[in-house]
Amino acid sequence: MAGKREANRQDLKSRLVAAAREQILDKGLKGIRARDVTTRAGCALGGLYSVFEDLDMLVIAVNAETLMQLDAVLSSAAAGRPGPVAQMRAMARAYLRFALDNRNLWNAVFGHRLPEGANIPQWYVDEYVAMFRHVVAPLAMLEPELSPGKLNLKARSVFAAVHGIVAISIQERFVGVPGESLERELDDFIETLAAGIAARRGRTAQR
Amino acid sequence: MAGKREANRQDLKSRLVAAAREQILDKGLKGIRARDVTTRAGCALGGLYSVFEDLDMLVIAVNAETLMQLDAVLSSAAAGRPGPVAQMRAMARAYLRFALDNRNLWNAVFGHRLPEGANIPQWYVDEYVAMFRHVVAPLAMLEPELSPGKLNLKARSVFAAVHGIVAISIQERFVGVPGESLERELDDFIETLAAGIAARRGRTAQR
DNA sequence: GCGCATTTTGAACATTGTTCAAATATTTTT
DNA sequence: AAAAATATTTGAACAATGTTCAAAATGCGC
CATH class of the missing domain: 1.10.10 (Arc Repressor Mutant, subunit A)
Structure with a gap:
């Protein structure tokens, strides 16, 4: 024994x-x-x-699981989609659906804050940041000339932008936009971003 | 007396x-x-x-003041800028600076959550939503054919996207991206969005 | 099975938000 | 101006909560 x-x-x-x-x-x-x-x-x-260590760390443990789930959802949403734009659109939709279907878990991930002095464990940060890789892949196809550093930065921004759109719509602070029109809004956003990237390609000397 | x-x-x-x-x-x-x-x-x-009524309502009173401040900041950032894109870029930068300079107040606005049953007062929601008007103005110049409803929705998305980028960067969850490169990232984002809007204008039958 | 080490327990504590009867302050009446 | 009526302010008491730690229970090597 x-x-x-x-x-x-x-x-x-x-x-x-x-x-x-x-x-x-x-x-x-x-x-x-x-x-x-x-x-x-x-x-x-x-x-x-x-x-x-305390209640906050238990919450973080739960959030880590949720992040894993979300990561898997994004993975399978992008899998097999033809082309980078379709992948990004699929992931944005999946992100929205996940947030809507798991509102409380999702809010726990993004709404939890540690008290003033405490620091988030590094392994948790790493797990979070790892999700950006799903955006890096399609973005690299759209802008192959970008250095890895800029690519990462930009992927983070795209992720954050989608997150912001979903977050502000979900917080039922104001009457929620109906889910379907929100999905269209997200599609449109991705499409516009992609069109902008394409239009600007090569046009600027360096960024 | x-x-x-x-x-x-x-x-x-x-x-x-x-x-x-x-x-x-x-x-x-x-x-x-x-x-x-x-x-x-x-x-x-x-x-x-x-x-x-309780502590939460006091926090909301503070947040309302902060929102007023932020609203004024956005207003004066856009004032006098030539053209819609310059206006949006200026506002995005101002938003970032405000968040960086008033981190705790800003976090209070976007991090505060009422307990399960309670509802946010309507006057507060209204004050929040009112900020979107700053984005509506330049966006209307870029897409004059958009109906007021779609214009509002899209303005909200642009606002939310910028918010997301700023928020995810500020939460010092991971080593903060240096402020300056963050500013460049925001500029770039606005530029790309604007280019995308221009490229797509007229190309799609209806949205 | 026995003694040692480790873990689990839950009563006790400290810190909160919130309530409400008593004390105080203001207004109205005479 | 004094007294009566009304409204506000006070802070002790309460309930709910996260956290600690000495004692009890459990697991381990022999």
Whole structure:
């Protein structure tokens, strides 16, 4: 019976993450309480702190899972699409759909903030940044002459722009634009961006 | 000595908003505590609740002021610029600078979320949405044939896209891109968008 | 099975937002 | 101007929360 300690520990960890995920799913980010989560996970209150540094780190663990999911969604959305523009359009749509279908999880990822002094773990940042690679691929086809550094920067911007459009529409701050017209808006945005890139190609000496 | 009641009330209100603003300025959104704010404002703990429904509403009052500031900044950034593209570029830059110079206030505006049931007051939403008008003006010059409805939708998207780019860069989740290259990236983005709009003009039957 | 090391437990604590009866201040009435 | 009526301000008390840590329970090597 060796290694039972480590096994228990891992089991507790995943039970806690699962519990926190469910909690976020139906109560949102603010609805996650140490007592509820530990009860749900079937451990004592203090158990949480034997596996995570604090509640924020548990949230980050949940968010990491969500990011993995989103990454996979983007991957399969782009797979097999003919041409860079179609790929980007498909990913933008998939991003929108994911956000709409998993609003609370998605809000947890982008709405969670650590308290003033604390720093986000590097592995989490890396996982986040890794998603940009999905945009790098099609963008490189549209602008083959771009250096890797500029390509990365630009991919990040395109990602961020799509994110911004989705985010501002989802925050039901104002009456939500109907989902379908939002999808058209996104399509249009990608199309315009691509047309702009094509139009500007070679026209400028250097950027 | 008539009307002293209302005067006192208004005075308390603005002292509270000012105190909360300072608190956010140097401690961030999470650093705002009922006790600190009321002490700073020179009233008792309960005083806060005689003027605001709760802490969240006080935050919204601060955010409303910040939005006004930002609105003014965008206004004067665009004023006198020759042509729509120059206007949009100037506003994007101004937006970035404002976010960088007022990080905590800006984060409070876009990072604050009400608890599950509560609803954002309509006057606040209106103030927020009003900012889009700054993008509507130049966009209308670029695409004069667009209906007012589509124009609004598109202006919102452009605003959101710029917001997204700024937001993702500012969240120091990953090593911040140096401010200057970020500015160039924004310029480039606006330029590309404008080129795309021009290239697509008339080419599509209807959108 | 026994003793040691590690983990789990949950009562206790500190820090919050919020409430509300009492105290204070203002306005109205006489 | 004093008294009565009304409204506001106060801050002690409460409830809800994240976090800690000594004691109890559990796992491990012999």
